[in-house]
Each structure stands twice: as structure tokens, then as C-alpha cells.
Amino acid sequence: MSSKPNAIVAQSGGPTAVINSSACGVIQEAIKSGKIGRILGATNGILGVLKEDLFDISAEKPETIEALRQTPAAAIGSCRYKLKSLEDSKADYERILDVFKARNIHYFFYIGGNDSMDTADKVNKLAAQGGYELVCMGVPKTIDNDLAYTDHCPGYGSTAKYVATCAMEAGRDTEALYTTDTCTILEVMGRNAGWLAAATGLARRCAEDAPHLIYMPEAAFSFDKLVNDVREVLKEVGRVFIVVGEGLKDKNGRYITADTGAFGKDSFGHTQLGGVAEMLKSVIEREVGIKARFNKLGTNQRSAIHFASLTDSNEAYMCGQMAVKYAMDGVNGKMVTLVREKSAEYKCVTGLAELIDVANGEKKVPAEYINDEGNNITDAMRDYVRPLVQGEVPVDIGEDGLPAFMRFERRPVEKKLPKYL
Amino acid sequence: MSSKPNAIVAQSGGPTAVINSSACGVIQEAIKSGKIGRILGATNGILGVLKEDLFDISAEKPETIEALRQTPAAAIGSCRYKLKSLEDSKADYERILDVFKARNIHYFFYIGGNDSMDTADKVNKLAAQGGYELVCMGVPKTIDNDLAYTDHCPGYGSTAKYVATCAMEAGRDTEALYTTDTCTILEVMGRNAGWLAAATGLARRCAEDAPHLIYMPEAAFSFDKLVNDVREVLKEVGRVFIVVGEGLKDKNGRYITADTGAFGKDSFGHTQLGGVAEMLKSVIEREVGIKARFNKLGTNQRSAIHFASLTDSNEAYMCGQMAVKYAMDGVNGKMVTLVREKSAEYKCVTGLAELIDVANGEKKVPAEYINDEGNNITDAMRDYVRPLVQGEVPVDIGEDGLPAFMRFERRPVEKKLPKYL
Numbered sequence: 126m127s128s129k130p131n132a133i134v135a136q137s138g139g140p141t142a143v144i145n146s147s148a149c150g151v152i153q154e155a156i157k158s159g160k161i162g163r164i165l166g167a168t169n170g171i172l173g174v175l176k177e178d179l180f181d182i183s184a185e186k187p188e189t190i191e192a193l194r195q196t197p198a199a200a201i202g203s204c205r206y207k208l209k210s211l212e213d214s215k216a217d218y219e220r221i222l223d224v225f226k227a228r229n230i231h232y233f234f235y236i237g238g239n240d241s242m243d244t245a246d247k248v249n250k251l252a253a254q255g256g257y258e259l260v261c262m263g264v265p266k267t268i269d270n271d272l273a274y275t276d277h278c279p280g281y282g283s284t285a286k287y288v289a290t291c292a293m294e295a296g297r298d299t300e301a302l303y304t305t306d307t308c309t310i311l312e313v314m315g316r317n318a319g320w321l322a323a324a325t326g327l328a329r330r331c332a333e334d335a336p337h338l339i340y341m342p343e344a345a346f347s348f349d350k351l352v353n354d355v356r357e358v359l360k361e362v363g364r365v366f367i368v369v370g371e372g373l374k375d376k377n378g379r380y381i382t383a384d385t386g387a388f389g390k391d392s393f394g395h396t397q398l399g400g401v402a403e404m405l406k407s408v409i410e411r412e413v414g415i416k417a418r419f420n421k422l423g424t425n426q427r428s429a430i431h432f433a434s435l436t437d438s439n440e441a442y443m444c445g446q447m448a449v450k451y452a453m454d455g456v457n458g459k460m461v462t463l464v465r466e467k468s469a470e471y472k473c474v475t476g477l478a479e480l481i482d483v484a485n486g487e488k489k490v491p492a493e494y495i496n497d498e499g500n501n502i503t504d505a506m507r508d509y510v511r512p513l514v515q516g517e518v519p520v521d522i523g524e525d526g527l528p529a530f531m532r533f534e535r536r537p538v539e540k541k542l543p544k545y546l
Numbered sequence: 547m548s549s550k551p552n553a554i555v556a557q558s559g560g561p562t563a564v565i566n567s568s569a570c571g572v573i574q575e576a577i578k579s580g581k582i583g584r585i586l587g588a589t590n591g592i593l594g595v596l597k598e599d600l601f602d603i604s605a606e607k608p609e610t611i612e613a614l615r616q617t618p619a620a621a622i623g624s625c626r627y628k629l630k631s632l633e634d635s636k637a638d639y640e641r642i643l644d645v646f647k648a649r650n651i652h653y654f655f656y657i658g659g660n661d662s663m664d665t666a667d668k669v670n671k672l673a674a675q676g677g678y679e680l681v682c683m684g685v686p687k688t689i690d691n692d693l694a695y696t697d698h699c700p701g702y703g704s705t706a707k708y709v710a711t712c713a714m715e716a717g718r719d720t721e722a723l724y725t726t727d728t729c730t731i732l733e734v735m736g737r738n739a740g741w742l743a744a745a746t747g748l749a750r751r752c753a754e755d756a757p758h759l760i761y762m763p764e765a766a767f768s769f770d771k772l773v774n775d776v777r778e779v780l781k782e783v784g785r786v787f788i789v790v791g792e793g794l795k796d797k798n799g800r801y802i803t804a805d806t807g808a809f810g811k812d813s814f815g816h817t818q819l820g821g822v823a824e825m826l827k828s829v830i831e832r833e834v835g836i837k838a839r840f841n842k843l844g845t846n847q848r849s850a851i852h853f854a855s856l857t858d859s860n861e862a863y864m865c866g867q868m869a870v871k872y873a874m875d876g877v878n879g880k881m882v883t884l885v886r887e888k889s890a891e892y893k894c895v896t897g898l899a900e901l902i903d904v905a906n907g908e909k910k911v912p913a914e915y916i917n918d919e920g921n922n923i924t925d926a927m928r929d930y931v932r933p934l935v936q937g938e939v940p941v942d943i944g945e946d947g948l949p950a951f952m953r954f955e956r957r958p959v960e961k962k963l964p965k966y967l
Contacts, residue, residue: 420844
């Protein structure tokens with residue numbers, strides 16, 4: 126056994142097509158650094174730390190680690206476990222430090238969104254208070270693209286490419302069948318931010334192309350406006366293809382629909398959304414008198430490695446890799462950010478933001494990316510998203526004609542502490 | 547102008563990723579034959595013939611025609627217009643022949659499913675009765691794979707590959723988040739036949755892999771059984787990924803759900819289905835007490851050229867090409883079929899079936915492809931579908947990072963007859 130400090134890498138929140146690419150960057154760079162003993166994976170994010178559910182990633186085959194780049198979702202395991210303030214969740218934070226101490230963990234790399242950055246920040250502060258040497262680095266991840274302090278988020282480009290392609294393809298379906306199936310609604314994710322809905326606008330190269338209407342949570346939605354918009358498009362194009370973000374809100378900022386069932390809120394207290402497209406379908410059929418269909422890609426839009434953006438995948442890897450490099454250089458308590466250079470050709474480098482700032486921030490689609498009518502995007506949005514969807518991630522195909530994914534062997538690390546949770 | 551006989555090519559019914567590949571085969575082979583004057587496209591299938599909405603496909607650029615192979619949906623235009631019996635729809639059939647006569651049309655290539663084969667057969671018989679020389683050839687098309695007399699249908703392999711991949715990918719998402727989002731339901735198309743749901747079984751390479759449960763219209767469905775099945779899988783795997791065909795039926799053969807809205811039936815009188823996955827979600831949440839999600843790919847599953855089967859695309863092309871070759875050899879009133887040769891390596895050639903037989907037939911998933919419990923597939927089904935999903939259709943990518951599709955210029959053919967419809 127090495128006496129070098131060990132590291133934990135963990136993933137959190139909704140998976141993406143490239144979150145494993147970030148994990149690959151962390152792991153490969155940590156091994157390369159020569160300064161880290163064992164790299165442990167925390168099964169299901171912070172839950173794995175709390176439960177001492179750890180496995181030795183550094184003992185996995187190099188080809189398994191490399192194959193992370195073409196495997197979607199979160200191979201280490203993710204969670205939605207919410208830690209509250211240091212006061213309210215004190216036992217949890219102390220347990221995390223106990224596990225770190227018992228394992229000689231001095232590096233914590235957490236790949237996730239703002240809730241994860243919040244957790245990492247609090248663990249870091251508690252360690253500092255107690256004089257335990259710990260480096261906590263955040264690696265950004267979210268298809269929603271709503272993290273502040275970064276030009277864009279790893280995970281967004283791949284889903285953007287996929288949903289824009291889906292709009293193109295299903296748009297051609299509507300074009301072919303417009304004499305009966307005149308309206309199609311594509312529902313995409315995005316609770317508070319319309320970045321994914323906005324991205325589908327890239328698919329529209331001419332007036333005929335889908336999508337004809339894009340509704341984002343940032344623009345107040347009304348059914349009267351919808352009905353008028355649909356009638357206008359029908360006059361011009363003879364059919365209508367609509368993209369809606371799941372989190373549409375009315376002028377008072379209230380979700381136009383919310384699942385009120387038993388599982389209507391997730392563990393973070395976020396309202397679980399669904400049924401926006403279905404609601405639009407019924408209104409359009411009733412008020413406009415045309416047949417409407419809806420497609421709801423659901424979790425397929427965040428796991429579609431089979432047509433993921435190579436740019437996104439490479440940047441996700443870079444964020445993971447740089448988190449380790451920065452840590453080795455003595456940086457602590459920061460999240461790696463993506464910085465778009467001001468140049469004619471797209472170029473993206475990394476920067477740093479305070480974990481706590483990212484935790485408390487949110488980035489919505491700015492007004493200048495949305496048209497005046499609030500039903501489409503502007504060229505500025507197209508220019509923003511275009512570089513992010515370039516290239517396709519190469520995926521190995523098995524003998525059965527389907528993609529080949531990796532799974533860890535997961536050699537468990539023996540538990541040392543009393544059971545918790 | 548040539549005095550050679552002209553041809554009409556038309557597309558009908560629900561689009562697929564490769565129906566344009568069949569059109570490409572018809573057009574390129576018809577040009578190559580040297581025996582056909584102009585090849586006219588009928589905009590929106592038989593509706594285009596009835597309305598004299600025709601355009602000169604032979605005047606389109608060769609690269610436009612070639613690009614049909616990588617463009618999804620129905621580029622000529624499709625329809626759901628239903629012709630009834632020769633007695634009940636006599637005016638329609640006579641109008642079709644009038645249009646054919648006015649344009650010197652002696653070849654009619656109709657790419658579609660059993661309703662289209664029925665139309666082609668009736669037009670053919672009326673022409674024969676009236677002594678008008680006409681060759682009507684059918685080219686099979688349906689993602690549902692439910693046409694009789696053919697081993698499989700062009701369009702099926704591509705959607706099979708896509709939905710199986712979607713099950714793999716979303717399956718990994720559920721695997722990553724199983725501590726909260728424990729159940730995912732993927733709804734796929736298939737009104738009466740479960741071929742697409744069955745195809746997703748190919749994605750399951752080991753017990754951990756999705757899908758764990760597959761429900762097809764061929765196996766009587768009950769909610770009691772579902773709840774038991776889900777509990778069993780949870781015990782074994784700790785999460786559950788379910789694929790459902792949209793047309794699930796109970797033991798009395800009644801759809802477990804049906805859209806009863808204003809557009810509850812399509813123009814063929816088929817019940818429009820939707821909401822099966824949503825219904826399962828609510829039952830599982832209530833009865834099993836776990837959070838469930840659903841993904842409904844909708845028309846995206848039949849238009850996904852970005853990950854379509856090359857085998858399927860090539861066979862779709864071959865069916866179009868062979869329809870012309872057979873026609874040139876004097877064959878009439880037949881649909882081209884796909885015949886799987888009995889050999890160790892997969893090989894597929896074409897055969898012929900009577901249009902009327904295909905029109906009246908239907909092919910469901912046979913009992914030997916479904917397990918005894920009616921909740922999964924057998925190895926025989928895997929062996930059947932595996933060769934059909936091999937290879938990927940190469941798709942050109944534009945500068946914007948998204949696929950490049952073609953559109954016809956559609957130089958309209960001047961109308962000669964009085965308005966109809």
C-alpha cells in the first residue's frame with residue numbers, strides 16, 4: 126500500500142452522456158500525476174461516502190477506464206441525496222470527514238451541478254475548521270446548462286445536438302404527413318432554463334424546417350398566444366412543429382402544469398414536471414382543430430451517447446483532467462469552468478470559480494437569445510450553441526449491432542466504520 | 547419528350563428512416579432501365595394522384611436523389627387517405643386511372659403497408675377490367691414489421707436498432723439513479739404487433755442490463771401481473787426498466803388504454819393509442835411505491851436516420867430497385883418481399899407476394915419468440931432480429947454539427963384534368 130494520499134471521485138444528480146468522460150479525465154490524470162495513492166469511487170455520489178460504499182477505481186483495467194468516454198449515464202453511480210446546511214445536516218458532514226480520515230482521503234473530486242458544489246463546499250469548510258487537510262474540487266455537469274460562472278456546462282452540448290437532431294428528424298415526419306398529422310410537439314428537459322429547447326432552433330435552416338415555434342421557461346407562456354402562434358404558422362407553412370421546455374411558466378411565474386402525484390416533488394423539493402406537451406396537444410386539438418402528437422424523449426435525451434457531441438465529450442474530459450491538475454497545483458474549493466476565448470474560431474479553455482458561488486448561482490437563457498415574440502430564438506443563440514454540438518463521439522459497436530458500454534468490476538473497499546444510513 | 551411510358555412513385559402511411567431509400571431504389575433503377583420516360587412523384591401518396599399533385603422526380607439532381615438514402619420520413623410526401631372497396635370508392639379509383647391515362651402512366655410503384663397494397667391491387671384490377679395497360683408493384687414499408695409474406699419489413703431494422711439502443715442508454719440512466727428514480731418505462735410503437743418492443747430485448751446482454759421486462763400486445767396484459775413482475779425484478783436487480791408496446795391488450799383483447807379525444811381514431815378507423823406508459827407509471831408508483839418515469843419516443847423512433855441500420859437501409863433500397871426490375875421482367879400485381887436464406891451467415895434476397903394477400907394479412911410476434919411468462923423474449927427472437935440491426939447508415943453532417951437532409955425542388959407537372967378533392 127502506498128502512503129500517498131488517496132482520492133475519492135463521485136458523480137451526482139441527473140446523468141448525462143458525457144459525465145463519465147469527466148470521470149475518465151479525473152481518474153487518468155490522477156493516475157498520471159503519481160501523487161495520489163488509490164482512487165476510490167463512491168457508489169451513488171455522496172450516499173456512497175456516507176455509507177462507506179467505496180470501490181477501488183485505480184484497480185480497474187485501463188481499458189475499462191478508457192471506455193468511460195463512450196458509456197452514458199453515471200458509471201460510478203449517482204444520487205439525489207440532499208445535504209442541508211452545516212447546522213441541519215451536521216451528522217452527515219461529520220460522517221463524510223470520518224470516512225475521509227479512515228481512508229486517508231485528501232482529495233475529493235465531485236462531478237455534478239450546483240447542489241453538488243454546495244456539498245463539496247461545506248465538506249471543505251468543515252475540514253478546514255477541524256484542521257484536516259483536504260482538497261475539494263468541483264467538475265461541472267448538467268444538460269440544463271444553467272450553472273453560473275461557466276460559458277457552458279459539460280453535458281449540454283451532447284443533449285443539444287441530440288434534441289436538435291430529433292427536431293429535424295421528427296420535423297420531416299410531420300412534413301411528410303401534414304395532411305392528417307399536422308402538429309407535432311417535442312418536449313425537452315429544462316426545469317427553469319430553456320437552454321435545451323433553445324438549442325433545437327439550430328435545426329431550422331430555412332422557414333420550412335422544424336421547429337417553427339420554441340417555448341422556453343424564460344418567456345411567459347399563455348395558451349391564447351399559443352393558439353395564435355399555431356394559426357400563424359399553419360397559414361405560412363401548412364403544418365407546425367413545436368418544441369417546449371418542460372418547465373413552461375405563465376406570466377406570474379407559475380408552472381403551467383405540475384405532477385401532483387405521490388412523487389410530485391423530488392428529494393430536493395423541486396417540483397417534478399411532466400405533461401406540458403400533452404397539455405399543449407389537447408389545447409391545440411380543441412382550439413385549432415388539427416390533430417397533434419407529442420414526443421417526450423425523457424431520460425433518453427441525457428443518455429444518447431450514440432449521437433453525442435465530440436466537442437462536449439472532450440471538454441467534459443478536460444474539466445475532469447484540469448480539476449486534478451489544479452488540485453496538484455494547490456488550488457482548493459473551486460469548480461473548473463469553461464471559458465470561451467474571444468476569437469474567430471471557437472476555442473475553449475478552463476478557468477475556476479468558487480464552489481459557493483456556483484452553488485448559489487443560476488444562468489438562464491438571456492433575453493437577447495430569445496425573439497421579441499417569445500416563441501423562437503435569435504441568431505445570437507445559434508452562434509452560442511453551434512460550436513458546442515460539433516463532431517460525434519465514436520462509439521464501439523458490438524456483434525449484436527448495438528453500442529458497447531463498460532461496467533466497473535467494483536472491487537469493494539472493506540468497510541472500517543460503523544454502519545450509517 | 548419521350549414517348550416511353552411514364553411511371554409514378556408514391557409513399558404512404560407512417561414514415562420510416564429508410565422509406566426514402568426504397569424511393570431511391572425505384573428512381574435510380576427506373577432511370578437505369580432506359581425503358582421509362584418520366585418518373586413522377588405523387589405528392590402525399592394516393593392523394594397526390596387524386597389531386598393531380600405531381601412533380602417530375604426524373605428532373606431532380608442526381609445528388610438529390612442519392613441523398614434520399616440519408617433523409618428520414620417520406621420525402622415525396624405521405625398520406626393516410628383510405629380508399630374503400632371498388633364499389634364504395636369507385637370515383638376515386640376511376641379518377642386515379644384518368645390521371646394515369648392523362649399522363650401516359652403505365653407503371654405505379656407504391657411504397658407502403660397493407661392499406662397501400664390494397665389500393666395498388668384495386669387500381670390494378672380496375673385497369674385490367676378497362677383494358678388499360680398498367681403495372682402496379684408494391685414496395686413494403688413499416689416499422690411495425692407486421693406485413694405477412696415477407697421475413698421482415700424495410701423500416702423495422704432501423705427502428706429496432708434505435709429503440710434497442712435507447713433502452714440500453716436509458717437503462718444505464720436508471721442504473722445510475724436507482725436509489726431514487728427506480729423505475730423507467732419506455733413506450734415504443736406497435737398497435738397490434740410487438741415486434742419493436744421485442745427488439746429491445748437484444749439490448750439485454752446480462753441480467754443487469756435493461757430491459758428487464760418487455761410487454762407486447764401478443765401477450766395478454768394485466769396490472770396484477772405487472773405489479774408482481776416489478777416486485778420480482780426489484781428483488782433481483784434493485785431497479786426495473788420496462789419496455790411497453792403502445793397497443794397492450796387485456797385477456798379479452800381490449801386495449802388497456804385508448805385516447806378518447808376528438809382525434810381518437812385515425813382516418814382508417816384505427817384507434818389512436820397513447821398513454822400506456824403513463825398508465826403503467828401511475829400503477830407502479832401507487833402499488834409498488836417506487837418512483838417511475840416514462841419516455842415516449844413517438845415519431846422520433848421512426849425517423850432516427852442518425853442511428854439507422856445499414857442492413858435495413860440497403861434492403862429498403864433493394865426492395866425499391868427490385869420492384870422496377872421485376873416490373874421490367876413483366877411481373878405485375880405483386881409486392882416485393884424479403885426472403886431470409888437458410889444459411890449460417892445472414893443473407894437476404896427478394897421474392898414476390900400477391901398484393902391482395904399482403905393487404906389481407908398480418909404477422910404478429912409468434913409464441914416461440916415470447917417467454918412463457920409473457921414478459922420477455924426468447925433467444926429465437928434475438929436470433930431473428932440481430933442481423934437486421936447491423937451497421938449504421940452514414941449520414942453527412944452540416945457545418946452546424948447536425949445531419950444534412952435533402953428536399954426535392956418539386957418542379958410541378960402542369961395539371962390537365964378538372965379539380966378533384
